[in-house]
Amino acid sequence: MNPPFFSYCPHCATPLERVPVGGKVRPRCPVCGYVQYLNPTVGVAVVVLKGKKILLGKRAPNVSYGGTWCIPCGHLEWEEEVREAAIREFEEETGLKVKIAGIVAVHSNFHNPQQHTVGIWFSGEVMKGKPQPGDDLVEVGYFPLDNLPQPLAFPTDRRVLEEVKVRLGKGERIAH
Numbered sequence: 001m002n003p004p005f006f007s008y009c010p011h012c013a014t015p016l017e018r019v020p021v022g023g024k025v026r027p028r029c030p031v032c033g034y035v036q037y038l039n040p041t042v043g044v045a046v047v048v049l050k051g052k053k054i055l056l057g058k059r060a061p062n063v064s065y066g067g068t069w070c071i072p073c074g075h076l077e078w079e080e081e082v083r084e085a086a087i088r089e090f091e092e093e094t095g096l097k098v099k100i101a102g103i104v105a106v107h108s109n110f111h112n113p114q115q116h117t118v119g120i121w122f123s124g125e126v127m128k129g130k131p132q133p134g135d136d137l138v139e140v141g142y143f144p145l146d147n148l149p150q151p152l153a154f155p156t157d158r159r160v161l162e163e164v165k166v167r168l169g170k171g172e173r174i175a176h
């Protein structure tokens with residue numbers, strides 16, 4: 001699939017040309033000089049454990065990857081602090097207010113060719129609330145790490161879940 005290049009300059013609406021800039025072909029505006037650099041955005045997810053179970057959410061049928069399961073997650077907004085984004089997204093999707101305890105994993109996500117992201121999986125401790133699906137989710141629950149619901153939405157979630165299971169099996173902490 002083609003990268004999500006613009007056809008027109010977002011500043012002056014001139015058709016963009018494709019020229020080498022900094023070693024890669026990129027859209028550039030011949031009038032104002034704007035260059036479109038494709039940069040990944042930041043995704044945040046929160047790993048909440050109860051013993052050897054993890055909280056997962058089922059995605060609503062009308063959102064991307066509908067009907068699949070994921071570690072509750074979302075996108076960092078402009079001007080938003082990264083841990084606050086994780087807390088906000090988790091509360092919107094699960095009804096649970098968490099405290100961020102540490103970082104479980106950081107990975108690049110390439111599964112969506114139109115939107116590459118860098119995912120940060122935090123660990124969270126529930127401070128208050130009862131699990132209640134909201135926003136993009138229709139179901140939330142705790143599932144044993146060795147018997148996860150399928151299908152999972154994201155390959156990097158699968159990798160993180162495997163890593164968490166192995167660490168817990170060795171009696172290690174899951175966050176640093």
Ligand SMILES: [Zn+2]
Nearest residue numbers: 009012029032
């Ligand atoms: Zn322009």
